[in-house]
Amino acid sequence: MSASELSATPAAADSGAGLGRVPGAAAADGADCPATLGEAWRWARRKVDTVDARVLLREACKCADGRWVSHGETVLEAGQRARLVDWVARRVAGEPVAYLLGWREFHGHRFAVTPDVLIPRPDTETLVDAALALLPDGKAARVLDLGTGSGCVAISIALARPRAEVVGVDASSAALRVAQSNAEALGASNVRFVVSDWYAAVEGRFDLIVSNPPYIAAADPHLGEGDLRFEPGGALSPGGDGLDALRAIIAGAPERLVPGGWLLVEHGWDQGAAVAGLLVEAGFEDRVGYRDLGGNHRVSGGKYFTSGSLANRPRLFPHDIRIARAL
Numbered sequence: 522m523s524a525s526e527l528s529a530t531p532a533a534a535d536s537g538a539g540l541g542r543v544p545g546a547a548a549a550d551g552a553d554c555p556a557t558l559g560e561a562w563r564w565a566r567r568k569v570d571t572v573d574a575r576v577l578l579r580e581a582c583k584c585a586d587g588r589w590v591s592h593g594e595t596v597l598e599a600g601q602r603a604r605l606v607d608w609v610a611r612r613v614a615g616e617p618v619a620y621l622l623g624w625r626e627f628h629g630h631r632f633a634v635t636p637d638v639l640i641p642r643p644d645t646e647t648l649v650d651a652a653l654a655l656l657p658d659g660k661a662a663r664v665l666d667l668g669t670g671s672g673c674v675a676i677s678i679a680l681a682r683p684r685a686e687v688v689g690v691d692a693s694s695a696a697l698r699v700a701q702s703n704a705e706a707l708g709a710s711n712v713r714f715v716v717s718d719w720y721a722a723v724e725g726r727f728d729l730i731v732s733n734p735p736y737i738a739a740a741d742p743h744l745g746e747g748d749l750r751f752e753p754g755g756a757l758s759p760g761g762d763g764l765d766a767l768r769a770i771i772a773g774a775p776e777r778l779v780p781g782g783w784l785l786v787e788h789g790w791d792q793g794a795a796v797a798g799l800l801v802e803a804g805f806e807d808r809v810g811y812r813d814l815g816g817n818h819r820v821s822g823g824k825y826f827t828s829g830s831l832a833n834r835p836r837l838f839p840h841d842i843r844i845a846r847a848l
């Protein structure tokens with residue numbers, strides 16, 4: 522995810538779990554918040570953008586979309602009104618909608634999120650789709666997700682490929698608590714989580730390594746703007762030119778892949794050429810690329826053959842995947 526694409530996408534949600542007041546947030550006394558659904562809708566739209574107003578009102582009042590039009594005269598209960606007032610004030614202060622609601626949908630599943638984890642982005646579904654294209658259904662495989670955060674990538678893969686054994690790694694134990702709880706809530710029993718500085722505490726070799734690492738350059742001004750201000754800094758930027766995490770992950774992958782195993786990494790829209798260079802340098806062949814929903818080159822990867830094995834390439838998967846959406 523590039524910084525410019527990192528603003529939170531409004532989510533449908535229903536947890537109602539508030540996450541602690543943002544320092545400096547506007548007082549949420551809601552004195553000017555009207556009493557009926559229709560009036561509350563107009564009030565919320567004046568305070569925040571229309572998409573946010575819609576999600577916040579729907580979830581605060583646990584009502585169907587558009588009910589503020591069809592049943593605008595409905596009087597809000599005290600708890601609904603208080604929740605709406607609180608959320609709108611915090612949204613005005615910049616807090617991302619997903620943190621207000623406590624969850625975000627990703628790849629068809631609902632993931633709990635807290636300020637300890639990056640809010641899953643729709644663009645990262647490209648990484649999951651690319652991984653699933655490499656993992657035939659019904660076949661056992663070992664998959665490693667580096668920088669798992671909320672566990673959205675690891676768990677989505679584990680749920681879609683029940684025979685895979687998935688390991689999610691993160692340097693943050695707080696993030697891994699969120700990931701573990703998501704795995705339990707979603708019934709993903711074939712995923713486990715390890716605290717590790719990239720590969721340091723990881724054992725064994727894998728058929729597929731995936732990663733959406735931090736990749737925003739330290740000097741990128743977007744880091745100080747919008748929703749990004751509320752997300753963990755270590756999830757957004759590795760410092761420097763933004764490529765250090767990708768360098769470490771790509772350089773370390775050959776030691777952790779079985780012969781013929783694949784690596785897929787997400788990166789910034791303008792980092793494709795640099796990542797291709799790193800893949801070549803590390804000895805990856807059959808390189809592939811995927812575009813995200815916005816048409817940006819978002820995911821790159823390759824297949825690793827151990828040196829000297831090219832004449833007799835082992836086939837991990839039944840077919841050599843040529844990615845349909847390859848760049």
Ligand SMILES: C[S@@+](CC[C@H](N)C(=O)[O-])C[C@H]1O[C@@H](n2cnc3c(N)ncnc32)[C@H](O)[C@@H]1O
Pocket residue numbers: 638639640641642645667668669670671672673674690691692693696717718719733734735736755756757766
């Ligand atoms: C961009 S977030 C991705 C989170 C999640 N996979 C997603 O796609 O929403 C990057 C993650 O990498 C983790 N991370 C940063 N440096 C790390 C390191 N040296 N070793 C392991 N994980 C690291 C961060 O804590 C964060 O959870």
